[in-house]
Amino acid sequence: MSLIYVLDILGTFAFAISGALVASDKKFDLFGVLIIAFVTAVGGGMLRDVLINAHPINWIGDLNYLFVIFTAVVFTFLFKSKIAHLSKTMFLFDTVGISVFTLLGLEKGLSYDLHPIIALIMGMISAVFGGVLRDVLTNKIPLIFQKEIYASACLAGGITYLILNHFHIPENIIFIISASIIIIIRVIAVKFELELPKIKDDLFTKK
């Protein structure tokens, strides 16, 4: 559990930096950068907790999220020009983040006795909605709707978790396997620029 918490914090840090970078590109002031970093980092878990009525919600119940986000914004202010060189590190943190967010969200859903499908959706909301909020607030169409296999990776990892969970495998092992699947799919997808199909043609399109 302690390791997972560390990974959760690392993911929060990476998400906050991703938000801060987008906001600073948009010429937001310090306050705007803080807000965007904040919603990117905790927006997914916040929506999940509101929807399943889990109070206190994530960042209200644990002040560490706020401290991590604040640190990430200060870090971005100080080292913005260097972060470009850290893009691989950031991508790693970010990918670890979405895998941990997905599985923690799913577990929280199950612990609230939700149907596994609903719990799976809660996992995906946890991982994905922060980025959606970031994009809506900066007036862009959410990236996730158009590109990156991001969400599919979360889905695959979540389904793996549920299947393994069904066979009563120890939780730690389930967590590691499922997280690895999310990370591997995402890395492969980004490396080979995989995309999901779009609705262009249908059964009646003449080829």
Next chain:
Amino acid sequence: MSLIYVLDILGTFAFAISGALVASDKKFDLFGVLIIAFVTAVGGGMLRDVLINAHPINWIGDLNYLFVIFTAVVFTFLFKSKIAHLSKTMFLFDTVGISVFTLLGLEKGLSYDLHPIIALIMGMISAVFGGVLRDVLTNKIPLIFQKEIYASACLAGGITYLILNHFHIPENIIFIISASIIIIIRVIAVKFELELPKIKDDLFTKK
């Protein structure tokens, strides 16, 4: 009640298709289309339930919504080029959808002992907010704020419901009359391209 549930499902199906069509026009991938179909179909009821603290919220408490939305997205993928020819059928489903959503939302508000005005607003949120979310997430100004008498139809139907309810008329009859009013107003408004007034001139404008 069973008939109303069928209409609710039909409306959900129509809303999901409307969302899927907008998302596929924006070149969203499969995941993006699913999300937009989802928020369009259940976004209104979801917001209503969060605001009035009705847990489990709509789609968490009844998995059928998810199945209907999923079916609608598959249907859109397969038959996109044909749906244009079905536009009258879709408009009918959609119009039935908003009337049922409005009245079910209003009834839910009343069953939570809310003031009738608040319950009326809950009915309108149920009918309208899904489309607003769809438009915000696809980076458009929500259609409903600019055109179509849509919301006014819901309002008129909701007020009818409250008035008839005051006179203790049987619920089924109230439901049918109020739903008919919403449907009729919407059909007439679309047919004759009626619009609500805008704030252009005021008392001091010289004519």
Next chain:
Amino acid sequence: MSLIYVLDILGTFAFAISGALVASDKKFDLFGVLIIAFVTAVGGGMLRDVLINAHPINWIGDLNYLFVIFTAVVFTFLFKSKIAHLSKTMFLFDTVGISVFTLLGLEKGLSYDLHPIIALIMGMISAVFGGVLRDVLTNKIPLIFQKEIYASACLAGGITYLILNHFHIPENIIFIISASIIIIIRVIAVKFELELPKIKDDLFTKK
């Protein structure tokens, strides 16, 4: 408390007019104007109450908000061309509004036994989020992220409140001092066009 309630209502009125003006500039119809006025005026308190699980939420628990917003919209319809001449009055109402919203939100947070930092954030959400929603729904990048020292004024006033509260000074006096700080900072900031720093340069930028 009664005076604070009057100021809360005045602030709600000013926020609703600010929303109605933005919406009418965007050529929204009457319904659209009402919605934007509504979310601008009560959106902040609504989000706060949902996040801290304070049901019934603000406008559900007190119908006066709805009446005030409705009045503000009618007022805007009738006197739109005159409101420009009232811009100083409106700015005053608006500034009083954010100071009262900030402090009432903070107090509500404390009364729910939240950590002072969380309560401070709740105060800022109360004051700021209505305008953010207004801008998102009219498809603009929220003003507050880019300009005006608005949020910093709320922050300074909120921190003042918490410090004075620590020394057990009577609540009325705390409220007056903290509100004055918010109002003074905002007025000075607008007068001298102060802005917060942006992330442009960092420690490694060569000058």
